[in-house]
Amino acid sequence: MKLKTTLLACTLAFSASAYADTYPSKPITLIVPFAPGGTTDLVARVVADKMGKELGQTVVVENRAGAGGALGANAVARAAPDGYTLGISTISTHAVNAACNPQLPYDPIASFTPITNLARTPNVLTAAQKFPAQDFKQLLDLVKKNPGKFNYASSGVCSVLHMMGEQFKVSTGTFITHMPYRGSGPALIDLLGGQVEMMFDNLPSSMGHIQTGKIRAIAVAAPKRVEGLPNVPTFAELGLPQVNDPAWYGLVAPAKTPEAIVNRLNAAAAKVLSLPDVRDKLKQSGSESAANTPAQHAAEIKHELEKAKAVVQKQGIKFENS
Structure with missing residues (x-):
């Protein structure tokens, strides 16, 4: 039994590695949980264009606005964890919504795989x-x-x-x-x-x-x-x-996305965010590039979520469903 388990683990690891070697083999959808024209959308489009060139596949930006970003975030959470549906994480989608709304259809921690922070805005x-x-x-x-x-x-x-x-x-x-x-x-x-x-x-x-x-x-x-x-x-x-926390805009995938794919996306994003023209475009919008590791972005999400929950409880803030 122990040998079978070991062989299965090795087979799965090899399959994941082989899959990552061919990834991406088709266009990637990047879901922006807010309407076009805002800072979230601008950051997504600046990064998506360059990441598509870096990855060798088009990264298509898709705006799914509504419910303070919850509709778009939920679409990412429910997508297949294959690296072909990604989303923009924000303090709204991954901290404030969860702290305010007990009926949120996704878990800001368990439903996603963080990839990197992309940009910060004061x-x-x-x-x-x-x-x-x-x-x-x-x-x-x-x-x-x-x-x-x-x-x-x-x-x-x-x-x-x-x-x-x-x-x-x-x-x-x-x-x-x-x-x-x-x-x-x-x-x-x-x-x-x-x-x-x-x-x-x-x-x-x-x-x-x-x-x-x-x-x-x-x-x-x-x-x-x-x-x-x-x-x-x-x-x-x-x-x-x-x-003193600025707003931030990160990149996430659905939970259980293979680590090899996450690392591929993280490396591509880091390279793109180091490009002078990308930095200049972000700066013109009032933002700055903020590339980091999946673990670091996961820690940012957790920090903001805990802080938002504490404020909501302390101040007795009630969710208003409009």
Whole structure:
């Protein structure tokens, strides 16, 4: 029996290795769980084009938006683990959705095989022109002295930016009223008009308004200060490391995808992300390349999931099915 088991294991290992040697032999579908035009879609398309050339097969981007990214993520989770259906992982799809929604049809850990992180994008806390605080210290003093008086906008209940705002409140011991919107666009309009005092946002959508002085950047969530905003500190510099996580966009496959295929895809992605033109395109969108190992990306997913669960429980956030 022991000999049969050993022979079977060897046969399976040989089959997996042989399969990986011929992979890919047909086009690969890359599912983006959000609509075209956003940062997630842009990152996917920049990487997909070059990865297709590196792998010798077309990588077709397919947008499957809906339910905060859950529809697209579930499509990846349910696909065959053969390396021909991949997906973009985000903090929304792999952390916030799972923390907020107990009815999520997939498990953000068990349903996927992480391949690599692709890119990171800073987040930012901004204030309206009329808001009296000029920097973080003044803002913190003001909101601590006036609990519940001021509000902050986000892209919606149980969005990544809502989680960031609530993590900020937990980390600083403050109370600021949450004003959810249906997307960052409408929220930004009201911030510009002074209907809300503060906003948590992805930096690219707010950057132009910051540079023209229409809104004020208070702090950024990024590993280091952002080029173009040298005077704006990171949350880590301000003693708030839990608020300092940027948004990220990774690459995942369905669970049980063979290790040899995962390694092939990881190597291809790493090579593509090292190309100067890819780095430049990501930089133009406000992102930076962030290639790492499957284990490292798995750790990132787990970290964000645990953090989101803690915030949801601490703040009593309820999922809104719209």
